[in-house]
Amino acid sequence: MGSNMDKLRRRQDWGLIAVFSIALLLRIVPSVKNGLPYGFDVYEFVSRVLVLNEGRTVSLPHGPLFYYLQLAILKTAGYDMFMKILTFIEPLVFAFFILPPYFVSKQFKTGGNKPVYTLLYLSVVNLLVHQIGGVIIPEGLGILFYGLSMLFTMRALTVDWRWMFPAMLSGFLTVMSHHLSAFQLILFFSSLFLSYLYCYLKHEKTGSLFRLLFLMLATVILLLASSASIWSLAAEEENMLKLVLNMVFEKPVLLLPIAAAIILLPVVTVGIVGFVKKYGKFTFTKTFTCILLVSVVTPVVLTIVFHPEALPTILWFTIPISLGFLPFTIHGLIQYCKKSSLYDALFFLAPLVIFMVEASFILSLEGYRVLIYRIPTFIIFFATPLAGYGLSCFSSGLKSMEKEYLAGMIVAYFLLSLAFTSYPKPEFTYGIRESISYSELKLARDAYNYSALFNSKIDTDTRLGALLMFISHRNASWVGNLTAWFSPSNSWLVNVSVTGRPYPVENDVLIVTSDAMREAYGGRVVNLVTKPSGPLGQEAVDYLNNSPDIDRLEDVQNGAIYMLSPWKKLNRSDAEQHGDG
Amino acid sequence: MSWNGGGGRGVFFQRIVLLMSLSLILLYIAYELLEAPSKDFMTLKIIDFKEENNEFSIVFFLSNNSSEKREGHLILLIGYEGSRVSENTTHYCFTNFKTFNFSVVKLNPGESKKLYAELPLDPEAERIIIVYCYDSNNIVRAEYHSPVLLRRDSTVWVQTWIS
Numbered sequence: 001m002g003s004n005m006d007k008l009r010r011r012q013d014w015g016l017i018a019v020f021s022i023a024l025l026l027r028i029v030p031s032v033k034n035g036l037p038y039g040f041d042v043y044e045f046v047s048r049v050l051v052l053n054e055g056r057t058v059s060l061p062h063g064p065l066f067y068y069l070q071l072a073i074l075k076t077a078g079y080d081m082f083m084k085i086l087t088f089i090e091p092l093v094f095a096f097f098i099l100p101p102y103f104v105s106k107q108f109k110t111g112g113n114k115p116v117y118t119l120l121y122l123s124v125v126n127l128l129v130h131q132i133g134g135v136i137i138p139e140g141l142g143i144l145f146y147g148l149s150m151l152f153t154m155r156a157l158t159v160d161w162r163w164m165f166p167a168m169l170s171g172f173l174t175v176m177s178h179h180l181s182a183f184q185l186i187l188f189f190s191s192l193f194l195s196y197l198y199c200y201l202k203h204e205k206t207g208s209l210f211r212l213l214f215l216m217l218a219t220v221i222l223l224l225a226s227s228a229s230i231w232s233l234a235a236e237e238e239n240m241l242k243l244v245l246n247m248v249f250e251k252p253v254l255l256l257p258i259a260a261a262i263i264l265l266p267v268v269t270v271g272i273v274g275f276v277k278k279y280g281k282f283t284f285t286k287t288f289t290c291i292l293l294v295s296v297v298t299p300v301v302l303t304i305v306f307h308p309e310a311l312p313t314i315l316w317f318t319i320p321i322s323l324g325f326l327p328f329t330i331h332g333l334i335q336y337c338k339k340s341s342l343y344d345a346l347f348f349l350a351p352l353v354i355f356m357v358e359a360s361f362i363l364s365l366e367g368y369r370v371l372i373y374r375i376p377t378f379i380i381f382f383a384t385p386l387a388g389y390g391l392s393c394f395s396s397g398l399k400s401m402e403k404e405y406l407a408g409m410i411v412a413y414f415l416l417s418l419a420f421t422s423y424p425k426p427e428f429t430y431g432i433r434e435s436i437s438y439s440e441l442k443l444a445r446d447a448y449n450y451s452a453l454f455n456s457k458i459d460t461d462t463r464l465g466a467l468l469m470f471i472s473h474r475n476a477s478w479v480g481n482l483t484a485w486f487s488p489s490n491s492w493l494v495n496v497s498v499t500g501r502p503y504p505v506e507n508d509v510l511i512v513t514s515d516a517m518r519e520a521y522g523g524r525v526v527n528l529v530t531k532p533s534g535p536l537g538q539e540a541v542d543y544l545n546n547s548p549d550i551d552r553l554e555d556v557q558n559g560a561i562y563m564l565s566p567w568k569k570l571n572r573s574d575a576e577q578h579g580d581g
Numbered sequence: 582m583s584w585n586g587g588g589g590r591g592v593f594f595q596r597i598v599l600l601m602s603l604s605l606i607l608l609y610i611a612y613e614l615l616e617a618p619s620k621d622f623m624t625l626k627i628i629d630f631k632e633e634n635n636e637f638s639i640v641f642f643l644s645n646n647s648s649e650k651r652e653g654h655l656i657l658l659i660g661y662e663g664s665r666v667s668e669n670t671t672h673y674c675f676t677n678f679k680t681f682n683f684s685v686v687k688l689n690p691g692e693s694k695k696l697y698a699e700l701p702l703d704p705e706a707e708r709i710i711i712v713y714c715y716d717s718n719n720i721v722r723a724e725y726h727s728p729v730l731l732r733r734d735s736t737v738w739v740q741t742w743i744s
Contacts (some may be wrong), residue, residue: 015599022603025610033617124606292743392597395591408597415602420609439622446626509621520670531688538717545666549708555737567630567741 015116022419023098025121027091027133030423030435036267037087038423039135039434040463040526043470044124044482046086049074050473052569055159058474060233062138065176069141073530075414086136094140098122098381100147107384110339118388124415125325125384126317127377129422135434135447141179145170146185152381153192154347156215161208164215173217175226180240182227182511184378187358191221191265195350199342216521240374247365261325261357267352267457276337276345284394288327295322309430316428321380323354324414331389340521348386398503426516431535433463433516438557440464445471446554447512447561454566459491460512461533462526464559468512479509481528487557488527493517497525497534503549513544621647624738625713628695632743635702641652641739642695643713645731647686657682657698660708666740673736675710675729686713712738 037043049070051058061068074082098119105118122128132140139422152167173187193216200209227241246256276282296318303314327408333352337345355375356510362372391411398404426433444460444467451458458468468476479491488494492511496502505511514525519535527533544550544562554561629640645651658678664675679701688694700709715736 015595017602018599022606026606029610033614035620112591114598116589116595120599120602203592246594252724269611392591395594395598396589398591398594401593404591404594404599408594409601411594412601412605415598416605416609419606423613435618436619437618437622439624442622442646443625446624467599525608542667545668545740551742552738554624555739556624557622557734557737561626571631 001352012116016119019116019123020095022409023119023129023149024092024095024134025197026124026129026422027095028088031087031091033186034435035138035439036441037083037089037440038091038436039137040436040466042086043436044137044466045137046070047466047469047472047474051471055198055474060140062178063176063230064233065173066138066141066178071117081531090136091133094136097140097144097147098128100151101145101381101384104147104151104154105388107151107158107341108336108385108389109158109344110336113389113394114392114395115385115388117391117477120323120384120415121384121387122381123389123419124419126320126381126418126421127417129386132209132381133376134422138178139181140157142174143378145177146181146188147381149174149185150188151310153216156212157343157347159213161215164219168215168219168222170302171223172226174420175223175230179227179242179373181378182223182326183241183244183377184355186220186223186227186241186383187354191214191269191350191354193220193346194216194262195266195269195346196343198270199346202270203342255290257361261354265350265354265357269346269353270342272353273342273345275351276334278439279354282331282334282338284327284331284397287331291322291327293332295326310347312428313346313430314425316421316424320414320417320554321376324418325380325387327395329387330390331381331394332386332388335393336389348383351382352379355382389446396491401534426524427522432526433523436463436467437558439558440516441467441471443512443514443554443556443559443561444468447510448472448476450510450553450561450563451477454508454510454563454570456508456510456563456566458481458510458512459493461493461517462528463516464512464514468551486528488533493536494533496540497527497536500534500537500539502540505547505562507564507569509563510553511544511562512559512564513541516558590656621649623647623651623713623715625711625738625739627711627739628743630739630741637700637702638742639709639711639741640695640702641698641711642693643686643688643737644693645690648690650687650689651715652685652687653713653735655682655684655686655696656680656712656729657700657709658712659700659703659706660710660740661705662707663673664707664736666710668733671733673712673731673733673738675712675731678710678729680729681709704744706743708740709743710738710740712736 005502045067047331048058048060049067052067052071053074071086077085102115102119105113120220131137132143137296146172149167152163156163156167171185173186193213196209196216197213200213228314248258287503296402299314299318303311333348336348350381355378359372359375362375363369382403386550395404398407423434444464447458447460448468448471457477457479460468462480462482465478465480465482469476469482480486480489492505493513513536515521517525517536518541519537524535525533545552550566551566552560624644624646626643627639627641631638657680658675658679661678667674668677682698686694698711709728712731714731714736716732
């Protein structure tokens, strides 16, 4: 009997190891494929680390922790080893950051839960693969502490209220790591505080709940205060919480819906749990059909009608999530609400409701709407224990081997679709190419050297601008804006990409183009996420290749550097210097 | 014999999900790694250009940033009025250019060469183009003055305009 149990346990352990190995492999794929850190944001972030390493000061827009941890690695390992660690080791380390929701899942008291499914979702869901380890960004670190805060809070609610102290500490570390993770955590604690306060006032006036409420409120205040304290590190650059607060102060009328949400949220969340507990007709089939209508058919139809150009992006992300993740999450939430206590159910329901309100709020704001793409990662990360539980409940409802086989095969293909959409190709991201090539790094380095030679500025897009900041340790005179979210750059490349019509280039500017910007390659001049730019069309390329006096200084096969009369200017200044001499 | 092997409901489902999804994802990972983009590239850049003593002198740098030995043709083209460079995703086309020089340059992996070119002053010349094409089978030119057509993936080129 004992040996059978050991065998089963060993088999489960091997299952977990296999699933986590897939998490590691998926996250290291782009680094092995390209030989360089994946994504272009990381070059911008590391450029700040390089500045810190030189003893200079630089703004740290997300919070200081990520940058200083990278700095510690850089100082310990040296530049070459640091780049190798950044490329090949950090994606593997970041893969471990997915684990907090797995441990949340292990805390479930409801029967039939199989935490291995939660780990499977954490390992393969496209947004989680991409944001946690696929790219090395402050959000990955922020989400670790965000997840730990959730885990410790759950333990405080179910085991001992003292777990709120580590939850507060990891909350503070979230703020130090990443602004948007901190903002989501503030929403998380606020929703729990309001919902449990309502329960306290209405149902149960116990001392332990009062202590928890007090500590949750203290955590929200701590998070707000520590967020405000690090704004000075962000200089002029944007911070999500600051943006929202600015928005509220600029439009005081927004206080009304916020106040209404504060009053209604606990009533709604407690009401939903009560309804789910009483209503007995929820089945997986109904849930799946509803999700199909709400999350697949509706967005696809609306996109075709209003924004047909966004259809590839919507299909790429929506179909796998809507078929492979959402139905099981909703099914898991319903079953969890049915089988657990009101307090346990509120732990998931209250934050999910407030996250949905937040998403709707952002979608309703003209100009901020595009930021909606930042929210799903946090919601999915938080909801994975429910998805795992939903899949567990679904599997226990299968009543024959044939059904288990068929359903298993279908779910496996859903999981494959989630995994293979982790690193979208440019045609699914409005033409934005995320990966960077060695030739583009060389192009950025040479552009910087040319700019020193000709004493000129450099006009390139945000993607190559990140490389330029990296190789120049933020010394390059770049005509562009990397971190301003709302003011588009007034550079030649951006203007021409928007209008499609080239105009005379300025005298003292190097224009750096790459195939990733070109219309012919389905590319785009990357400018701001909030303001669409266009591709570099054939007319602009012909203009650069054939306009008198525009020299093509360098070609790296998938990119080139252009400048107006560079040698004339250089030779003239040389002659003037000799003349002076 | 029970279909769930005595392990309870969902055990067979779990095995199918884990085995099948992990196998499929491993296949996907293998496919991704097999279609890794090439890290190899060539660089051609002008590092100096002067107009003096009735001639033009150009200094340029050719680098082979690849793991393969490259042997290609270095072509110096002079563009006159009406000369034009056009390109699409597969080819470059140089129209109305006169070939001034044509030589073979070999580069070992990782090797860079600093090269010089001197041209006599030509009052009608408008621009000078330097092309390096390492796949000589792809140099298509019917006659001396007809357009030069080169494959993009084996060509690098730079240009400077003459005042």
